[in-house]
Amino acid sequence: MSSIMVINAKGGSGKTTISTNLASYYANSGFKVTLVDLDPQGSASKWLSSRPITKAKIRGVTSLPPQKVSKKEDEITIFDVPAAIYGARLQTYIKKARKIIVPVLPSPIDMSAAKDFLNSLRNLGSVIRNRTDICLVANRCRANTNIFEELDDYLVKEKGIRYVTAFRDNTNYINAAKRGLGIFEMGEAMTAQDREEWKPLLSWLKRKKKK
Template sequence: MHKITLMNSKGGCGKTTIATNLAAYYAAKGYSTCLFDFDPQGSSANWLSRRNENRPPIYGFVAGNNKMSPVNSNQQQAPSDSQIAIIDSPAGVALDDATLKALVKNTDTLLMPVLPSPIDIHACAHFIEKILIQGGAKQNGLKMSNIGIVANRVKTNTVAYRALCKFLDRLGIPFVASLNDAQNYVFAHEHGLGIHELSKSRNVKDQEQWSELLNWLDTKAMENSTTNKQAGNF
């Protein structure tokens, strides 16, 4: 199973948006897909509860009180043949060290959405340090090359976007994709959909941008299957 976690210290950077879009994409591709919501706000679970039951299924779980509760099903835990687990986490400020460590330990690939603003760039740099130190990334088998940055809500040709690109270049962590600021994300979320489930004519550009992210994740899935990180279950 390929475990992909969305994480960053900043609220509102797009963790849930990317988590739900990934879950919808993999489910539509026929993968047995789970979505774990570790955020007490429950936004991913809420999205899943709005998903039409005729859509490709996603096994949803909410984390709370040291246990997992299913969303919209009686499935008490991830099916043993699950292929993809998407983990949505709360903003880093709300993450205690023990949860941070557990998430790092149970992650094959970590995606960090960042908004193109100086405040977010600064916070992102600090959070990477936190993942390495408090999260014990090295001891828990999470390599820097398995952390990918996704610039989100981008408006190209702005000073803020160019500053973000410059920062990411220096960082030495893969800069995987840039996603535009687009109303399609808001619409899809409201309807329990991913943008790949909207008509292509509606969002060709958005889907093109996603292909960079999806290709990178495919490469990581292949690498992880050969290194076979045995992290265990939540």
């Protein structure tokens, strides 16, 4: 395991929610987790400061590590990136990550912004593209709504970027966030559907990039 970045130029798509849930999942799975909060809003850091001390430990950092991210098998670094990152900064950030998750909401504005953002990722140098694995996650989805079906159709068609899963819109995420927890640290029955929805993302994160 190495480094995972959750990024999308569009605000409010679920970057912090996915980053904090990943951090708590890996911390509970025995990894040494560092959560890098690159957002001046500090939402991930606030989540961390409200985390009960009895829960699996997560280290918090608020700036980009200058050195290479550790490749030790038992260490994992998760980057929560603010919205509106483009150009040279995007390139600098992306270089730090092996796995990139782009969350997208089911809304016309978010889908259009996602298309532009994915194009800016595609325009990054081939060196970065070749060493980085990128996936898409639909977030805050409501089953059987037209806009979710539209998002689903659109994400499937994005070339070269795998659409791995869809997370439902659910208060479990909000309740977990308030308490400094992840959904994996809440009641199993209550979060059963969410846990199922996370499985494809967790297996994608485990797999090695195909050459």
